[in-house]
Amino acid sequence: EAxxxxxxxxxxxxxxxxxxxxxxxxxxxxxxxxxxxxxxQGPKLLIQxxxxxxxxxxxxxxxxxxxxxxxxxxxxxxxxxAKLEDSAVYLCASSQTKQYFGPGTRLTVx
Amino acid sequence: xAKTTQPPSMDCAEGRAANLPCxxxxxxxxxxxxxxxxxxxxxxxxxxxxxxxxxxNEMASLIITEDRKSSTLILPHATLRDTAVYYCIVRPTxxxxxxxxxxxxxxxxQVTL
Numbered sequence: 302e303a304x305x306x307x308x309x310x311x312x313x314x315x316x317x318x319x320x321x322x323x324x325x326x327x328x329x330x331x332x333x334x335x336x337x338x339x340x341x342q343g344p345k346l347l348i349q350x351x352x353x354x355x356x357x358x359x360x361x362x363x364x365x366x367x368x369x370x371x372x373x374x375x376x377x378x379x380x381x382x383a384k385l386e387d388s389a390v391y392l393c394a395s396s397q398t399k400q401y402f403g404p405g406t407r408l409t410v411x
Numbered sequence: 412x413a414k415t416t417q418p419p420s421m422d423c424a425e426g427r428a429a430n431l432p433c434x435x436x437x438x439x440x441x442x443x444x445x446x447x448x449x450x451x452x453x454x455x456x457x458x459x460x461x462x463x464x465x466x467x468n469e470m471a472s473l474i475i476t477e478d479r480k481s482s483t484l485i486l487p488h489a490t491l492r493d494t495a496v497y498y499c500i501v502r503p504t505x506x507x508x509x510x511x512x513x514x515x516x517x518x519x520x521q522v523t524l
Contacts, residue, residue, distance in 0.1 A: 305454070332510065343498060343514025344455065357511060392454050400512060402454030 303327065305403035307393050313409045319381035322406045326374065326395030332356075334400065335368055335378050336392040344392055350376065383410045414438070415499045420519040423493075429486040431518050433499030436480045441504050444475060445512070446484045448495040455498065455514075458484065462504075489522045496520075 306325040314320050326333050331352050336344035347366065349357040352373040361368070365384070370376040380387055390405040416434040423429040435444060443462050447455040459466055459473045461482070466473045472485040486493055498517040502510070 334511065341516070343516055344512070345514070346511045349511055394454070396510065399457045399460075400455075400510075402456070404452075405454050 305393055305395055305401055307391075307403035307406055309406060310404065311407050311409075313411065314383055316385055316410050317382040319379065320383055320408060321380075322378045322391050322393075322408075324376045324378070324393030324403060326376070326393070327401055330395035330397055330401075331373070332396045333370055333376050334394040334396075335376070336394065336402075338390040338392055338405070340389070347378070347391075380408075383408075385410050414501050414513070415515055417497075417499055417515060417518045419516065420521070422521050422523060423486075423489045425490055425522055425524055426488055429489040429493065429520060429522070431484040431486075431497050431499075431520065432481065433484070434481045435499070435501050438479050438501050439503070442501045443504060444473065444479075444482050445500045445502055446471070446473065447498045447500065447512070447514075448493075449498070449517070450492075450495040455512075458497075489520075491522050491524070494520060494522045 308323050333350045335347045337347050338344040347361045348368045350370045353370045368378045388410045390407050392402050392405045394400045394402045443460050445460040446458040449455045459471050461473045475482045496517040496519050498514050500512050
């Protein structure tokens with residue numbers, strides 16, 4: 302069974318630039334999550350989708366972050382404009398019962 | 412806020428059992444105890460979960476105290492590949508917004524030769 306795929310694996314941008322991350326969940330998983338993991342901390346939920354609807358985006362900084370899951374499968378997370386404090390690993394996970402995580406995208410904002 | 416308390420780090424000799432403790436004194440009756448681990452540069456990986464009874468799978472055993480206020484994850488024969496950060500998480504049984512995982516800072520387990 303294929304796991305959760307994410308791309309790119311690494312991204313370096315300057316502050317005020319924009320960036321987008323892509324996630325392909327495990328086939329058949331209706332629930333998709335985006336987490337942010339700052340160095341030395343545990344992952345923190347940004348947004349949760351059920352199919353193509355948002356279940357929880359209470360921790361998403363909506364002035365600069367956006368996410369979509371148009372057809373209930375793949376998802377993209379965008380940051381515009383990026384700040385230095387957005388440097389982190391962005392993890393995508395999908396689930397039916399247990400959550401399965403992708404390898405993450407390491408973002409460095411300079 | 413995370414509802415669990417774990418030691419920040421532990422060491423274990425290869426081949427020995429690694430016993431990772433977790434306190435969850437405010438756990439509710441409908442909340443499961445989940446364990447995930449995160450190997451360097453990888454996403455978190457599910458290990459095991461339980462409600463009341465002790466659980467065992469091919470990766471580990473989970474021992475939950477009778478009052479459910481603490482638990483211990485046991486890796487019976489630790490190897491160097493078990494070096495990782497281990498997260499103990501409590502999570503309700505219902506779905507929807509309650510299905511999210513709230514991570515603390517975990518326990519960094521270092522397995523040594």
